[in-house]
Amino acid sequence: MQNLLSGIKPTLLMGPGPSCVPDAVYKALAMPTLGHLDPYFIRIMDEIKEQLKTVMSTKNHLTMPMSGTGSAGMETCFVNLLEPKDKVLILINGVFGKRMQDLASRLGAEVDALEFEWGTPVLLDKVEEALKKNNYKVVAVVHAETSTGVCNPVKEIGELVAKSGALFLVDAVTSLGGMPVLTDEWKIDAIYSGTQKCLSCPPGLSPVSFSARAVETLKNRKTKVPNWYLDLTMIINYWEGQNRSYHHTAPINMLYALDAALSEILNEGLPTVYERHKKAHNELVTKLDALGLEMLVTPEARLPMLNAVKIPKKIIDAKSEANIRKRLLDEYNIEIGAGLGPLAGQIWRIGLMGHTARTENINTLCNALKTVLS
Amino acid sequence: MQNLLSGIKPTLLMGPGPSCVPDAVYKALAMPTLGHLDPYFIRIMDEIKEQLKTVMSTKNHLTMPMSGTGSAGMETCFVNLLEPKDKVLILINGVFGKRMQDLASRLGAEVDALEFEWGTPVLLDKVEEALKKNNYKVVAVVHAETSTGVCNPVKEIGELVAKSGALFLVDAVTSLGGMPVLTDEWKIDAIYSGTQKCLSCPPGLSPVSFSARAVETLKNRKTKVPNWYLDLTMIINYWEGQNRSYHHTAPINMLYALDAALSEILNEGLPTVYERHKKAHNELVTKLDALGLEMLVTPEARLPMLNAVKIPKKIIDAKSEANIRKRLLDEYNIEIGAGLGPLAGQIWRIGLMGHTARTENINTLCNALKTVLS
Numbered sequence: 200m201q202n203l204l205s206g207i208k209p210t211l212l213m214g215p216g217p218s219c220v221p222d223a224v225y226k227a228l229a230m231p232t233l234g235h236l237d238p239y240f241i242r243i244m245d246e247i248k249e250q251l252k253t254v255m256s257t258k259n260h261l262t263m264p265m266s267g268t269g270s271a272g273m274e275t276c277f278v279n280l281l282e283p284k285d286k287v288l289i290l291i292n293g294v295f296g297k298r299m300q301d302l303a304s305r306l307g308a309e310v311d312a313l314e315f316e317w318g319t320p321v322l323l324d325k326v327e328e329a330l331k332k333n334n335y336k337v338v339a340v341v342h343a344e345t346s347t348g349v350c351n352p353v354k355e356i357g358e359l360v361a362k363s364g365a366l367f368l369v370d371a372v373t374s375l376g377g378m379p380v381l382t383d384e385w386k387i388d389a390i391y392s393g394t395q396k397c398l399s400c401p402p403g404l405s406p407v408s409f410s411a412r413a414v415e416t417l418k419n420r421k422t423k424v425p426n427w428y429l430d431l432t433m434i435i436n437y438w439e440g441q442n443r444s445y446h447h448t449a450p451i452n453m454l455y456a457l458d459a460a461l462s463e464i465l466n467e468g469l470p471t472v473y474e475r476h477k478k479a480h481n482e483l484v485t486k487l488d489a490l491g492l493e494m495l496v497t498p499e500a501r502l503p504m505l506n507a508v509k510i511p512k513k514i515i516d517a518k519s520e521a522n523i524r525k526r527l528l529d530e531y532n533i534e535i536g537a538g539l540g541p542l543a544g545q546i547w548r549i550g551l552m553g554h555t556a557r558t559e560n561i562n563t564l565c566n567a568l569k570t571v572l573s
Numbered sequence: 574m575q576n577l578l579s580g581i582k583p584t585l586l587m588g589p590g591p592s593c594v595p596d597a598v599y600k601a602l603a604m605p606t607l608g609h610l611d612p613y614f615i616r617i618m619d620e621i622k623e624q625l626k627t628v629m630s631t632k633n634h635l636t637m638p639m640s641g642t643g644s645a646g647m648e649t650c651f652v653n654l655l656e657p658k659d660k661v662l663i664l665i666n667g668v669f670g671k672r673m674q675d676l677a678s679r680l681g682a683e684v685d686a687l688e689f690e691w692g693t694p695v696l697l698d699k700v701e702e703a704l705k706k707n708n709y710k711v712v713a714v715v716h717a718e719t720s721t722g723v724c725n726p727v728k729e730i731g732e733l734v735a736k737s738g739a740l741f742l743v744d745a746v747t748s749l750g751g752m753p754v755l756t757d758e759w760k761i762d763a764i765y766s767g768t769q770k771c772l773s774c775p776p777g778l779s780p781v782s783f784s785a786r787a788v789e790t791l792k793n794r795k796t797k798v799p800n801w802y803l804d805l806t807m808i809i810n811y812w813e814g815q816n817r818s819y820h821h822t823a824p825i826n827m828l829y830a831l832d833a834a835l836s837e838i839l840n841e842g843l844p845t846v847y848e849r850h851k852k853a854h855n856e857l858v859t860k861l862d863a864l865g866l867e868m869l870v871t872p873e874a875r876l877p878m879l880n881a882v883k884i885p886k887k888i889i890d891a892k893s894e895a896n897i898r899k900r901l902l903d904e905y906n907i908e909i910g911a912g913l914g915p916l917a918g919q920i921w922r923i924g925l926m927g928h929t930a931r932t933e934n935i936n937t938l939c940n941a942l943k944t945v946l947s
Binding site: 202203204206207208209210212214216217219220225226227228229230231232233234235237238239242243246250266267268269270271273274298301302304305306307393395401402403423424425426427428429445446447448449450451452453455456458459462528534539 | 576577578580581582583584586588590591593594599600601602603604605606607608609611612613616617620624640641642643644645647648672675676678679680681767769775776777797798799800801802803819820821822823824825826827829830832833836902908913
């Protein structure tokens with residue numbers, strides 16, 4: 200039997216993730232599989248944890264990748280911290296805030312949602328007001344809203360949440376590795392990310408970090424974590440301590456890939472990586488402007504790695520919007536993203552994530568766009 | 574920064590999984606990442622589903638890999654089928670039956686456990702008796718108990734469960750791809766497996782299949798699935814139909830690897846693969862016998878791919894038992910498994926799973942064992 204794999208064409212991934220993967224990461228993926236309790240593999244796990252701590256700017260002991268994609272990281276944070284009837288406040292301005300609301304509701308928590316217009320950031324005075332009205336166990340927000348390209352003011356929200364005494368839960372799926380994510384400095388108690396965005400590793404893992412306070416909350420639970428696969432009270436015994444005990448069989452080769460991806464970033468240096476993202480973003484905006492394309496988000500609130508571009512009126516109807524993306528993929532092997540939810544058909548999402556964030560990619564995309572839009 | 578990956582040595586994986594990975598699968602892992610909604614990737618997803626159906630001997634429409642390791646597959650089956658207060662019967666004769674009990678209990682189900690001695694199979698008359706006493710929504714059993722090397726009589730249990738009207742949930746993590754797993758013929762309603770055993774793919778995915786009755790049960794739930802990441806009511810919209818909609822970003826490269834691994838098996842042919850496992854098992858037992866090593870399980874109940882070997886009395890104390898395994902790993906790059914739970918220190922677990930199940934590997938292991946045991 201001949202399978203379809205031989206027909207895969209390298210694609211320039213300029214959508215909302217996955218992003219382009221460096222050769223060193225592909226090479227790591229294909230390294231020989233070791234046993235999940237092999238002492239050498241455990242050293243690799245420790246290396247991954249240390250590298251993650253650096254990229255996440257944290258000293259948190261409990262810092263490690265979960266064996267699932269970014270949404271499994273979201274579920275990990277909520278399911279380990281919440282018990283039925285706990286009060287949560289979720290700040291929502293896009294698809295991933297809505298996902299938090301849905302997910303937390305399924306756990307029997309009492310969920311208050313504070314919604315903001317999509318394409319605009321969370322407003323601090325509204326958050327302050329909400330925190331005065333109620334005592335929350337957890338306040339959650341998305342740092343980089345992948346569905347809109349908006350950066351939320353996590354540092355400032357963190358100050359307010361800390362004052363309120365609540366635990367602060369942050370989605371850093373799209374931001375981590377592409378801009379500063381200062382876990383400790385921003386007083387974040389639980390944070391998760393994904394590998395397929397600015398870490399430039401294929402999808403499959405979700406780095407997670409818990410502060411000492413979050414770990415304390417976890418240890419003082421009255422009920423068992425209602426999710427066996429993501430139960431951190433058991434998983435830490437595999438990722439920490441002298442005697443590692445088996446919980447589930449870790450995704451060995453994906454972990455190799457993450458180890459390599461983190462090394463790539465740290466070898467380049469975090470400030471250099473962030474600067475490269477910012478520079479790429481500015482180049483893209485300038486070139487899109489020259490093509491007559493406008494950004495959805497105001498400059499102050501824009502993310503460097505996820506660029507929401509308004510689709511010109513002349514091609515606004517869904518069919519030809521999809522056709523532009525199809526032509527980019529078919530004729531140029533370039534992927535860009537569609538809008539999600541209420542923004543479907545209104546925007547394109549152009550990713551400049553990790554390895555993708557380079558001048559040559561922006562030039563290639565904008566040349567192609569120029570042709571297919573004309 | 575130089576990371577540890579360059580120091581990985583190829584290891585002969587003869588433990589309870591992961592198993593040895595064929596070159597074609599490593600090659601697939603490192604193919605260029607595509608977007609999770611790329612039409613070509615969706616064709617690959619469809620190919621995976623079709624290949625899985627063949628290996629699982631099922632026509633079930635809902636047959637696909639979940640984005641987590643085997644235990645995520647276990648959780649998928651329970652969390653999608655059970656609602657609070659539902660009655661479940663779990664047949665237990667090893668670690669993975671116990672895991673089912675723990676997992677189902679966390680979901681608020683009423684769990685009855687029917688326990689059998691570890692190292693012996695589930696007894697049909699006890700099952701029949703239990704099914705007469707109570708009405709269960711779900712009856713669950715592990716086909717190949719990886720912790721003991723016992724094969725449970727799934728076909729016969731399936732007959733009893735079908736008569737009772739309950740849904741039949743089967744763990745085929747270790748059996749799938751190494752011996753017949755006749756999902757439809759055995760009247761199984763929900764089945765899950767793992768990639769890192771007889772499928773000879775690195776760990777990271779869990780193939781799952783639901784019968785039409787199980788899908789009906791899922792669709793008629795009164796409550797939302799209390800697990801966002803594993804909610805099949807949403808995930809099927811990504812894996813089925815004309816318009817695939819995003820749920821979470823699929824682990825693209827792991828899915829390539831699974832596609833290649835399934836092709837390897839189907840190219841060799843299922844009957845040939847099963848015969849190779851049986852032959853390897855017989856060779857191993859003969860060679861172990863010549864070394865004075867006995868099997869834990871009686872011949873009728875033995876699995877071909879997971880061989881529980883009694884540790885000779887002279888090295889029974891935990892320290893020197895671990896030392897034998899350490900020497901195999903350090904001096905020969907061979908991994909075998911330790912006992913779990915009550916069988917820790919009592920047995921070794923020698924895996925002949927998938928690509929590992931070959932005469933040359935058995936010879937290499939037994940020569941090494943001869944030296945380190947003498």
